[in-house]
Amino acid sequence: MVLGLAGLSFVMRAIGPFLPNIPAAITQRTTGLAPALLAALVSIQLTGPNGILHLDVKVPAVILAALLSALRLPLIVCVVAGALAPRGLSPLTLYHGGMSLGQSLTLRVCLAIMKPTS
Amino acid sequence: MRARRSVREILITVAPLALAVFVFAVSFGVLAIAAGIPGWAAVLMSALVFAGSAQFAALGVITAGGSVLTAVLAGGLLNLRYIATGIAVARSLPGGRLVRALLGQLVVDESYAMAAGAGEPGRPDRRTLLVTGASLYSVWVLGTLLGTLLGPVLGNPTRLGLDAAFPALFTALLWPMLSAKHAVRCAIGGAVVALALAPFTPPGLPLAGAALVGLWLAR
Numbered sequence: 001m002v003l004g005l006a007g008l009s010f011v012m013r014a015i016g017p018f019l020p021n022i023p024a025a026i027t028q029r030t031t032g033l034a035p036a037l038l039a040a041l042v043s044i045q046l047t048g049p050n051g052i053l054h055l056d057v058k059v060p061a062v063i064l065a066a067l068l069s070a071l072r073l074p075l076i077v078c079v080v081a082g083a084l085a086p087r088g089l090s091p092l093t094l095y096h097g098g099m100s101l102g103q104s105l106t107l108r109v110c111l112a113i114m115k116p117t118s
Numbered sequence: 119m120r121a122r123r124s125v126r127e128i129l130i131t132v133a134p135l136a137l138a139v140f141v142f143a144v145s146f147g148v149l150a151i152a153a154g155i156p157g158w159a160a161v162l163m164s165a166l167v168f169a170g171s172a173q174f175a176a177l178g179v180i181t182a183g184g185s186v187l188t189a190v191l192a193g194g195l196l197n198l199r200y201i202a203t204g205i206a207v208a209r210s211l212p213g214g215r216l217v218r219a220l221l222g223q224l225v226v227d228e229s230y231a232m233a234a235g236a237g238e239p240g241r242p243d244r245r246t247l248l249v250t251g252a253s254l255y256s257v258w259v260l261g262t263l264l265g266t267l268l269g270p271v272l273g274n275p276t277r278l279g280l281d282a283a284f285p286a287l288f289t290a291l292l293w294p295m296l297s298a299k300h301a302v303r304c305a306i307g308g309a310v311v312a313l314a315l316a317p318f319t320p321p322g323l324p325l326a327g328a329a330l331v332g333l334w335l336a337r
Contacts, residue, residue: 002159004190005176006166012197013225016204017211017218027240029336030206034234034242035301036308036332037199038292040325041227043309044316045285051317051324061282062289069293075235076131082286083134 057086123236128249135228138283139254140261142170146177147265153177157266164262168255169226171322172196196322202329203230210237210244224251227325228287235291239298300336307331 016022042062048054065082069075123131143164150160155177167173172193179189204222207230211218229251233242295301308328315324 001176001180001186001189002163002166004186005163005172005193008190008194009167009169009172009197009200010223012194012200013204013222014219015201016206016208017222018215019205019208022205022208026205027209029333030202031240032300032304032332032334032336033202033206033329034231034332035292035295035305036328036335037203037227037325038231038234038288038295039305039309040312040328041231041288042285042292043312044324045288047313047316051319053313058282058285061286065286065289066293069290074131075287075290076134078290079131079134079283079287082289083138083283085286086282 061085122243122245125245125249128232128236128246129253132232132250132253134283135232135287136253136257139170139228140257143258143261144265144268146170146173147262147267149174149265150177150262151266153180155180157263160266161259161263164259167193168223168258169193169197169200170258175320175322192320195326196320198326199227199322199329200225202326202333203227206230206240207233207242207247209240210242210247212244221248224248224255226251226254228254231288231291235294304332304335307335 043053046053046058046062048056061082064085065078068078068081146164147157147160150163151157163173163176175196176189176193179192180186184192203225207222207225208218210233211221213221224247229247230242232250233244233247236246237243292305296305308331311331312324312328315327319327
């Protein structure tokens with residue numbers, strides 16, 4: 001299995017670099033690859049195990065990273081801030097391992113509504 | 119034209135990502151041992167395949183009782199996108215065909231994304247590609263090794279919650295590219311196709327679909 005998968009992966013990665021002269025029409029088309037693949041990667045990261053969009057702690061990570069990128073902050077700042085966003089949010093919400101951000105926010109709102117006024 | 123970054127600057131940028139990849143690799147090592155795969159085979163797989171989604175898919179097929187052929191095909195399908203990224207990075211790689219083919223093995227989603235973000239349209243930055251790829255390759259293999267050795271002690275390392283680094287990185291890389299109209303078109307197309315395919319196909323195929331749409335919508 002290891003050797004079969006390794007061989008297949010090697011060939012797939014090697015095809016492009018191994019080709020002598022790739023026509024300009026093809027290489028120009030590859031300019032669309034990066035944004036499409038990156039957007040797809042972001043989207044896939046935001047899906048749950050069933051493949052459907054899932055509102056969890058990765059959403060604020062994406063929003064924060066986009067916001068900081070729009071402010072033209074260095075990439076490292078955007079990534080670290082995004083990665084730490086879930087931890088920063090956890091004290092503000094009831095988030096913990098098994099509960100999504102959406103669920104915890106909903107629960108928090110419900111608790112606030114049900115809280116008896118003194 | 120963007121200023122070229124030094125190796126040190128690239129390493130600093132890639133550090134949080136490398137940490138997340140390391141944790142991911144430890145997870146793979148832990149799960150491979152739990153699935154009954156010998157430690158040496160798991161490490162060899164990481165060293166030769168260097169593709170998380172394909173490795174996890176193959177592992178999943180084997181643990182579900184599937185055949186070796188099915189596992190190989192599942193992993194191979196998930197790596198289809200590397201044909202497109204290989205074509206995209208071909209002009210950025212140095213040397214003759216054989217050297218380029220070997221260096222092309224360092225192309226993974228993250229190294230391609232970093233290089234595309236640091237380079238010019240249609241020409242990913244060579245230094246970023248190679249430094250990022252080599253760094254991630256090292257932590258991927260080392261993480262797998264650690265996972266196979268310390269698996270029972272570590273438990274499931276994904277609970278550390280570093281997985282938010284991935285979407286943050288991809289977003290931060292994507293954002294500056296969206297100044298061009300065709301890039302916005304390709305990004306929307308890629309996201310829509312990926313989300314449409316994700317519920318019905320194994321991980322990796324949505325990315326392959328998005329890659330095809332990006333190639334189609336470009337220009």
